[in-house]
Amino acid sequence: MVKIIGLTGGIGSGKTTIINYIQSKGFPVYIADDAGKEVMEYPDIIKKINALFNGEVLLPNGFLNRTKIASIVFKDKELLYQLNKIVHPAVALHFKDFVEKNASSDIIFKESAILFESEAYKKCDATILITAPLNIRIHRVMLRDQVTEDDVLKRVKNQMTDSEKQKLATFIVENIKLNETFKNIDQIISKILIN
Known part of the structure; x- marks a missing residue:
């Protein structure tokens, strides 16, 4: 039976990089x-x-x-x-x-920025929340989108806070150093496959 793993994170948390990594491992990722x-x-x-x-x-x-x-x-x-x-x-x-x-896959990842807000997490077997300190997230988005700090903060305010999401998440991965992040993702995938 295929397991549905919800993946989410606030703006600038690095979800796209992690999705690319998961896909490189051969897992299907649905991007809502x-x-x-x-x-x-x-x-x-x-x-x-x-x-x-x-x-x-x-x-x-x-x-x-x-x-x-x-x-x-x-x-x-x-x-x-x-x-x-x-x-x-x-x-x-x-x-x-x-x-x-993708029914032949053991795991399907479902990425959604509003996984918790939309209550879609309730239909997942487990969830992964990608986090990063706010100052790092702001810096990433400013570089990526060529916007001001104020623009980023407006978008952040429209999202549920990380602390609210953490109460609902099965796994939490802090994405600061990529090699550490990827190691954590690998460990989570191993855990999910064993259970």
Whole structure:
């Protein structure tokens, strides 16, 4: 029976580097954000979302203007809730297909920035939280996205804190020195495979 391992971490924690490492070990990794973007290109989903936003979020090519949608829902929690009610069930079906396609694997990793916020962790056999000190995370994001410290802090404030996430996580990996991080990930994978 395949085990679903949720993987999450705040902005700048280094999730992408760890995902790449896990994939290099041959494990399938489902990236919820990428899946969400893919699902938002399905014609029936485009139609529902465009109707939700009164026909004002389509690009000339017929696809959704995700930047415009993001700026609207950032200020409107009710609209965000309605949007998630359209997107999340479609992503859940998409994930079910991914699990079926990778059923021969012992472990499937499911990466989601909002694993705990969305309560998706409840459907996982275990979870891994990637953490790093806030100053390191801020520095990483400033370098990566060419943004100010203030921009990063705004994004951090929109996420659940690491201490809240730690109460829900099965495993916690502090990602400061990569060789240590990879060692910890290997140990966790070994534990999961044994149990």
